[in-house]
Amino acid sequence: MSVEVEVNEDDLAEMVDQVWESYLDPEGINPFIPTYDENQPSEVHSSVSISGSWTGHLVYACSTLAARRAAAAFLAMEPDEVSEDDLSDVLGELANIVGGNVKAMLPPGALLSLPQVALAPESTARYPNTERIGGVYGVWEGEPVSISMWQSRAVKNEEESK
Amino acid sequence: MKILIADDSRVMRQIVVRTLRQAGFGDHDLIEAANGREAFDMTKAENPDLVLSDWNMPEMTGIEVLRQLRAAGNAVKFGFVTSESTPEMKDQAEAAGALFFIVKPFSAERFDEVFAPILG
Numbered sequence: 481m482s483v484e485v486e487v488n489e490d491d492l493a494e495m496v497d498q499v500w501e502s503y504l505d506p507e508g509i510n511p512f513i514p515t516y517d518e519n520q521p522s523e524v525h526s527s528v529s530i531s532g533s534w535t536g537h538l539v540y541a542c543s544t545l546a547a548r549r550a551a552a553a554f555l556a557m558e559p560d561e562v563s564e565d566d567l568s569d570v571l572g573e574l575a576n577i578v579g580g581n582v583k584a585m586l587p588p589g590a591l592l593s594l595p596q597v598a599l600a601p602e603s604t605a606r607y608p609n610t611e612r613i614g615g616v617y618g619v620w621e622g623e624p625v626s627i628s629m630w631q632s633r634a635v636k637n638e639e640e641s642k
Numbered sequence: 643m644k645i646l647i648a649d650d651s652r653v654m655r656q657i658v659v660r661t662l663r664q665a666g667f668g669d670h671d672l673i674e675a676a677n678g679r680e681a682f683d684m685t686k687a688e689n690p691d692l693v694l695s696d697w698n699m700p701e702m703t704g705i706e707v708l709r710q711l712r713a714a715g716n717a718v719k720f721g722f723v724t725s726e727s728t729p730e731m732k733d734q735a736e737a738a739g740a741l742f743f744i745v746k747p748f749s750a751e752r753f754d755e756v757f758a759p760i761l762g
Contacts, residue, residue: 502747503657554653556660569653576651576698577746580725584745588730592698594650 486534487585492616492627495581499574504553504620512625514618522624523547525602526571528579532590535632536610538579540571541602546623547571568597578627602626609633643761644671644688648681648704649696649723654746658694658723664750667761678702682710685718692760694744697724697731705731708738719760723748 493514500512522541529537542550544567545559551570552559572595583592598605607630615628645662649655655674662668673688675681679701685693695704702710708720721742722735732743742756 498747502749551653555656566653569651573651573653577725580698580727580746584727586728588728590728592726594698594700 486587487582487629489614489616491585492578492582492614492629495578496616496627498581499577500620504550510621512616512618512620514616515624517617518612518615518626518628520617520619520624520626522602522626524567524571524597524599525605526575526595526597527605528575528595529593530579530583530586530590531593533587534590536613537607537630538575538582539602539605539628539630540575540578540626541628542571542620542625543623544599546620546625549621549623550574564599568599571595572597582629643691644673646673646675646681646684646688646690646693648675648678648684648693648699648707650677650699651696652676654696661748661750661753662757665753665757667753667757670761678704678707682707685711685716686714690718693718693720694723695720697722697726705734705738708735708740712739721756 496512505511523544524547525539525541527537527539547567548559548562551562551566554570555566575595579592583590610630610632612628613631615626617626647655647658659672675684678699681695682702695707697704704722719741721740723744725746727745735743744752744756
């Protein structure tokens with residue numbers, strides 16, 4: 481079974497707002513500011529894969545400093561106290577939260593993987609037979625952050641042949 | 643009361659603990675499990691009054707933990723704190739005997755709303 485993507489960039493932007501409001505910027509002082517630059521660089525990334533009624537990946541990518549600040553905000557500590565384990569755990573949880581919310585918007589029958597974290601740029605990731613179908617790209621306290629969706633090409637081709 | 647927090651993310655366990663404190667439930671005895679198997683074993687060994695469980699965890703998923711506890715005759719108060727929430731998951735949770743379903747990201751207000759009737 482394949483379905484049209486029912487999650488658009490506005491939906492992703494709303495999820496990002498919720499994450500910022502709940503964890504990264506509860507005081508509303510340092511919001512996520514969209515840049516719409518899908519080619520902005522990253523230094524670390526995390527992903528969850530979704531399979532079933534929609535097949536693809538949800539990827540959270542950012543600079544190391546943005547990840548460190550996110551971990552500090554999540555853990556209520558100073559950025560320089562954040563360990564590499566903290567950083568990985570927070571990156572994984574960010575992909576998991578957004579991926580879980582994406583899954584909730586898909587038709588029944590989608591399965592979410594556990595998160596995968598790589599302390600390397602998103603550009604080093606390879607998702608075979610996929611293409612990026614959309615995302616939210618911006619800066620947080622001047623540092624690049626993006627959340628993007630990669631869809632399995634096989635599923636997309638099936639839709640196009642209908 | 644003793645509350646078991648089961649989540650494979652250490653960060654999320656810390657956030658749940660912090661949010662429980664913010665919502666005024668920090669005086670309870672809070673214990674943690676890092677995967678589904680550990681949650682199942684600790685629930686039997688430690689006999690908590692309430693279990694807050696993630697859904698998607700290694701070893702055993704949260705719903706498997708709940709089902710196996712019920713199959714073993716354990717009636718502990720149990721609910722989910724998860725980033726995933728679909729109608730079928732909520733149906734499965736309810737059918738298995740879950741009391742609540744909290745979706746991440748969550749707020750202290752949401753915790754208060756759900757836990758005040760349970761924890762008093």
